[in-house]
Amino acid sequence: MRRFVALLLFSATLLATLAAGPRALAHSPYRVEVEGTTLDGTHLYLRDGQLMASAGPLAAALGLQVRWNDTHRRLDLSGQGHWAAFWLGSRTVYRDDVHYLAPAPTSPHDGLVYVPVWFTAQLFGYHVTWDGSVMRLTRKGGTGGAVSGDPLLHPNFVFPFPAGAKYEAYRDNYGEGRSWSPGGTVLRGHEGVDILAPKGTPLVAVADGTVVRVGWNEFGGWRLQIRPDVAPQYRIYYAHMNGYGANIYEGARVRAGQVIGYVGRTGYGPPGTEGDFPTHLHLGIYQADGSTINPYPYLKAWEGRPLVRLW
Known part of the structure; x- marks a missing residue:
């Protein structure tokens, strides 16, 4: 019974926070930039060597729709011509019916669902760079994701x-x-x-x-x-x-x-x-x-x- 009540409370909190706007959060030494704009409304932390962010603010910044399936404890993201499903506590992810293994599990943190940033961004066609403190996400353009000034060009x-x-x-x-x-x-x-x-x-x-x-x-x-x-x-x-x-x-x-x-x-x-x-x-x-x-x-x-x- 206690576990059932805890699940209900988590689900209620999650549904509210997925739809909520930015909130004041503790300082993080990391930063995510999406098309040059700093991602707000989420605490950033490392898990299994992966930078994690709250799914709601990240999805909004990437131009995605987000939905929580309480029955299956599944997070659904859609947009940019793709859809992806993440299961809470699991590294299993499906995008467009193709199975992927995320580098870190979809995780609850402070009443929110967190996902690995670079993996999620690349699922939806973003080019990702990471210097150890700032992760930059850029939508693929005419060169397929490579950006001007990139040494690989x-x-x-x-x-x-x-x-x-x-x-x-x-x-x-x-x-x-x-x-x-x-x-x-x-x-x-x-x-x-x-x-x-x-x-x-x-x-x-x-x-x-x-x-x-x-x-x-x-x-x-x-x-x-x-x-x-x-x-x-x-x-x-x-x-x-x-x-x-x-x-x-x-x-x-x-x-x-x-x-x-x-x-x-x-x-x-x-x-x-x-x-x-x-x-x-x-x-x-x-x-x-x-x-x-x-x-x-x-x-x-x-x-x-x-x-x-x-x-």
């Missing part, structure tokens, strides 16, 4: 496939649900974008830089990471390769357009495992702290430039 960057290479049309599948792990099935978010191509298709460095990691990874198979000279705060990650180009090793210098490897389907197991999925390039963009950003808008921007010819 520097003219030195090129598309990872050279001129004449065959690859299939690709879509934004960043953040979609994936389930393989070394210990069994564990739902997680996809940390890159997949581009299907025939086995052995050459892959080129997207920018001048340094190879900072090379070798086998249980998830990515034969993979490597490049630290671009013009954007050293990022790492460009290539995975599932069939092999490497000449003189590729940790510490090697590479030039934009240089062949660094070949498309394959390696990974999801011990060294040498392959064949568990179609041949493709998995390309990811990591920040220095290990967090990811959506590579799709950058791939589209780079693809719009003249493709490099092999040298």
Whole structure:
């Protein structure tokens, strides 16, 4: 009976606060900016390394509708051509009938429902940057989410496939649900974008830089990471390769357009495992702290430039 009464009180408080406007809150060392405007009306805190914000004010700032389903203890957000469902106390999220695993659970806090900011924003098409204290959310524009002044739009960057290479049309599948792990099935978010191509298709460095990691990874198979000279705060990650180009090793210098490897389907197991999925390039963009950003808008921007010819 006490639990039932507590649930009723929580639900009543939640329904009221989801619809309420901004309120005075304790100071937080963090800040969220949506299209340059500071997000108000929510305390910001970290959980599992993720910046959390109250769903109501965040949804309003993102231009979303919010609804609480008391029967299923589910938060529904809709807008920007998408809908998403979050379950209280769970990392399970569905967007447009596709399953995702959020980096932190939907959580009650001070009588409100809190969600991870970057994950929620990216579900609805926002580009996210984070410097450890300020998280900036920008609606995807003509470059698909990349913004003016972004170092990843520097003219030195090129598309990872050279001129004449065959690859299939690709879509934004960043953040979609994936389930393989070394210990069994564990739902997680996809940390890159997949581009299907025939086995052995050459892959080129997207920018001048340094190879900072090379070798086998249980998830990515034969993979490597490049630290671009013009954007050293990022790492460009290539995975599932069939092999490497000449003189590729940790510490090697590479030039934009240089062949660094070949498309394959390696990974999801011990060294040498392959064949568990179609041949493709998995390309990811990591920040220095290990967090990811959506590579799709950058791939589209780079693809719009003249493709490099092999040298």
